[in-house]
Amino acid sequence: MKRLRQVAGKKLFEMIMKATFYGQFVAGEDQNKIRPTLDRLRSFGVKSILDYSVEEDLSQEEAEKREVSASISQCGDKEEEGQLKQYHVEQRFADRRYKVTSARTYFYLNEAACERNMEAFLKSIDAVADTTQSTGLMAVKLTALGRPQLLLQLSEVIMRARNYMQQMVGGTGNVLTHHKTIEDLQRYFGDHSSKPEVQEFMKQITSDKEGIVHLFPWSGILDKDMNLSDSFRVPDPKTGQMRRLISQISPKEEEMFRNMLRRLNTIIEKANLSDVRVMIDAEQTYFQPAISRICLEMMRRFNKNKFLVFNTYQTYLKSTYNEILTDLEQAERQNFYWGAKLVRGAYIEQERARAAAMGYEDPSCESVEATTASFHKCLKEILSRVKGREGKPSQLGIMVASHNEDTVRYAIQLMQQHRILPGDKVVCFGQLLGMCDHVTFPLGQAGYSAYKYVPYGPVVEVLPYLSRRANENRGFLAKIKKEKGLLLKEIARRILTGQVFYKPVGNYKPV
Ligand SMILES: Cc1cc2nc3c(=O)[nH]c(=O)nc-3n(C[C@H](O)[C@H](O)[C@H](O)COP(=O)(O)OP(=O)(O)OC[C@H]3O[C@@H](n4cnc5c(N)ncnc54)[C@H](O)[C@@H]3O)c2cc1C
Numbered sequence: 001m002k003r004l005r006q007v008a009g010k011k012l013f014e015m016i017m018k019a020t021f022y023g024q025f026v027a028g029e030d031q032n033k034i035r036p037t038l039d040r041l042r043s044f045g046v047k048s049i050l051d052y053s054v055e056e057d058l059s060q061e062e063a064e065k066r067e068v069s070a071s072i073s074q075c076g077d078k079e080e081e082g083q084l085k086q087y088h089v090e091q092r093f094a095d096r097r098y099k100v101t102s103a104r105t106y107f108y109l110n111e112a113a114c115e116r117n118m119e120a121f122l123k124s125i126d127a128v129a130d131t132t133q134s135t136g137l138m139a140v141k142l143t144a145l146g147r148p149q150l151l152l153q154l155s156e157v158i159m160r161a162r163n164y165m166q167q168m169v170g171g172t173g174n175v176l177t178h179h180k181t182i183e184d185l186q187r188y189f190g191d192h193s194s195k196p197e198v199q200e201f202m203k204q205i206t207s208d209k210e211g212i213v214h215l216f217p218w219s220g221i222l223d224k225d226m227n228l229s230d231s232f233r234v235p236d237p238k239t240g241q242m243r244r245l246i247s248q249i250s251p252k253e254e255e256m257f258r259n260m261l262r263r264l265n266t267i268i269e270k271a272n273l274s275d276v277r278v279m280i281d282a283e284q285t286y287f288q289p290a291i292s293r294i295c296l297e298m299m300r301r302f303n304k305n306k307f308l309v310f311n312t313y314q315t316y317l318k319s320t321y322n323e324i325l326t327d328l329e330q331a332e333r334q335n336f337y338w339g340a341k342l343v344r345g346a347y348i349e350q351e352r353a354r355a356a357a358m359g360y361e362d363p364s365c366e367s368v369e370a371t372t373a374s375f376h377k378c379l380k381e382i383l384s385r386v387k388g389r390e391g392k393p394s395q396l397g398i399m400v401a402s403h404n405e406d407t408v409r410y411a412i413q414l415m416q417q418h419r420i421l422p423g424d425k426v427v428c429f430g431q432l433l434g435m436c437d438h439v440t441f442p443l444g445q446a447g448y449s450a451y452k453y454v455p456y457g458p459v460v461e462v463l464p465y466l467s468r469r470a471n472e473n474r475g476f477l478a479k480i481k482k483e484k485g486l487l488l489k490e491i492a493r494r495i496l497t498g499q500v501f502y503k504p505v506g507n508y509k510p511v
Contacts, residue, residue, distance in 0.1 A: 001463060001464075001467050005460075010460075013459075014460075017466075018459065022151065022462065022466060025455060026455045026466065027454045027455065027456045028456055029206055029456065029459065030127075030458075031123075031130055033065045033456075034131065035131055038454070041452055041454075042509075043507065044445055044504075045445050045450065045508035045509065045511075046440055046441060046443075046444035046450050047132065047135045047449070048128075048137075049136065049279060049451050049452070050137070050454050051123045051454060051455045051456070052120050053455035053462050054120070054129075054461035058096045063096070063097065063105075063107050064091065064094040067089070067107055073336075077270065083302065084160070084286065085359065086286050086358070086363075087153075087155050087156035087159065088152065089149070090354065090357070090358055092357060093353070093357070097468065098353070099347075099353060100350055100468070103449070104141065104465050108143075108146075108147050116472055117263075118144075121138070121267045121355050122266070124138050125270050125271050125276050126140055127237050127456075128276045128423060129275065134276075135510055136276060136277075136479075137310075138277075138278070139279050140267060142264065142283070142291045143283055145174070145260050145263040145267075145496045146256060146257070147256050147257075149253075150249075150253065150256060150290075151290040152286055153249065154228070154289070157466045158290065159307050160232075160245040161234075162329065164234055164245065168188050168193055168237070179477065185202065185205070188237060191240075192240030195235075197241075198235045198240055201235055218296075219300060221261070221294065222261055222294075222297050222301065223291070226259060228249050228254055229246060229254070249305060261294065264294065265298075265343070268302055268309060277307060277309075277339070278309050278310065280309065281313035282314045282343065284347050284351065285317065285347075290310060296311065298337065299311065299336050299338065300336070303339065304337070307337045307339040307397045308339075309397065310397075311339070312342075313340055313343070314344065314345030314376050315342060315344055315345065315365075315374040315375040316364050316365050316371040316374070317345065317364060318363060318374075321374060321377055321378055321381070324340070324382065325381070326497050328381075331395065331396070336395070337396075337397065339399075340396075341396060341401050341430065342375065342379060342396070342401060342402075343402065344372075344375055344402065348364050348446065350363060351364050366464070372404070375404075375411060377448060379400065379414060382396060383411070383414045383427065384418065385426065387418055394426045397428075397471065398428070399428045399451065401428065401429075401431075402430075402431075403431050405439060408439055408443070422446065422447045422448040422511065423447060423511050425511055427448075427449070428448070428449035428450065429443050430450075430452070431453070432452070433452045433453060433454045438482075438486055442509060445506070445508050447511055448511070449510070467470045469499065
């Protein structure tokens with residue numbers, strides 16, 4: 001692509017791209033140019049998730065440099081042992097695009113660049129509101145909005161808090177479902193529980209109406225005044241002394257963290273006012289505990305009466321089923337709408353390579369079959385709970401984001417089993433623009449809530465993302481025998497009937 005651009009010049013190059021890769025996978029340059037594609041999708045009952053897909057064209061060297069310099073905490077970064085190693089930066093994997101073909105990647109430059117990214121997301125909300133008549137969604141990546149190191153640190157503290165809780169209850173499993181009470185905690189600290197600092201800690205621990213303990217008031221991470229370094233401290237059960245669960249964070253870094261959350265909050269508030277729903281993408285496992293936690297807190301804040309914020313769950317991870325159980329329990333106890341996008345996951349090769357190189361356990365399922373089993377198990381669990389309690393609307397909504405026909409069929413079968421109607425709009429389906437139209441369009445036409453994930457942005461700025469997608473498709477084409485066959489048949493039909501430039505328009509209305 002780069003060579004063609006040099007030889008053909010900008011104009012001709014853009015024309016060629018629009019007639020090929022760009023035209024296939026990207027809807028257009030801006031909110032006006034994408035309109036025909038969105039209208040055509042809508043005419044077949046398909047709605048859109050807009051994704052402003054510009055990506056900086058950085059060399060590997062530059063990407064590594066930026067990532068490493070943005071990841072060194074001003075207070076230093078302590079080497080960790082065991083699984084916690086995962087939450088530390090590693091030079092060899094600093095280029096987060098390594099072996100990732102289908103997801104966009106942001107590299108931190110400075111706070112001003114994050115502000116610009118926020119502005120782009122805000123414009124994207126206008127584009128969704130303007131073009132999709134309240135049916136659209138927009139995708140957000142949290143790594144675009146702040147310094148990634150802070151997500152690593154928050155992820156680490158979340159994992160340490162879980163380990164701490166597990167040590168306390170003497171077992172493994174799901175933190176929330178341990179159902180520990182303040183009295184259990186007092187017993188755990190034994191004589192130390194009379195120490196003033198331990199008593200102070202116990203006072204601040206939150207427990208819900210059933211008396212079940214939450215180690216930290218996580219909702220505090222959205223508060224302007226919360227100080228990360230001071231908040232995540234626990235008594236050492238052996239000595240009774242308070243110890244930090246988070247590595248030291250400087251005041252400047254604390255401010256950057258607040259900035260990241262302010263930006264996300266601004267985006268969601270605007271989306272709320274514009275009647276646009278927000279899907280937060282899942283990224284690498286070393287960011288994911290933080291992304292998921294922040295997303296859950298945003299759901300708690302904004303999803304009180306409706307679905308506004310959606311989290312993403314990657315079912316190629318061994319831990320995802322338990323994560324979903326925990327989050328479902330929180331949503332039920334705290335009474336907010338839980339919106340989830342279920343995907344297999346886009347980072348598997350990088351996850352595996354990183355785990356092997358750094359010497360921690362591979363977080364992903366061991367085979368493609370195991371990933372499918374995990375996806376289906378999560379789906380089954382969620383759909384069994386989707387129907388709201390008698391007379392109440394469902395507070396669970398799920399997007400089955402997959403190109404896998406068996407998974408889509410399985411979801412439909414489960415919907416029938418649980419008497420969930422396509423028009424209930426609590427289960428929807430999502431595929432990428434330009435891929436598996438033979439799955440999305442029949443769903444939309446049959447009255448299911450069907451979405452296309454629609455990238456858009458100027459040709460040159462979308463190219464880095466697009467060229468990686470083109471690379472992915474090399475492997476993908478080998479897999480999609482059926483789609484290739486269908487496309488060839490249609491091309492032959494159009495040629496034989498003189499309809500080479502045929503642009504079908506349907507007469508369907510999306511649910
Ligand atoms: C609307 C939409 C939104 C998406 N958003 C996100 C997102 O936010 N975050 C994200 O990470 N991904 C996201 N994805 C990408 C998605 O996770 C998958 O990478 C992609 O869709 C392929 O999975 P599939 O279910 O479509 O198809 P399939 O072709 O059936 O599955 C391929 C997937 O199986 C898994 N897999 C492949 N080989 C193995 C193996 N040897 N062992 C274990 N597992 C294996 C991998 O996850 C691989 O991507 C999104 C996809 C869509 C359609």
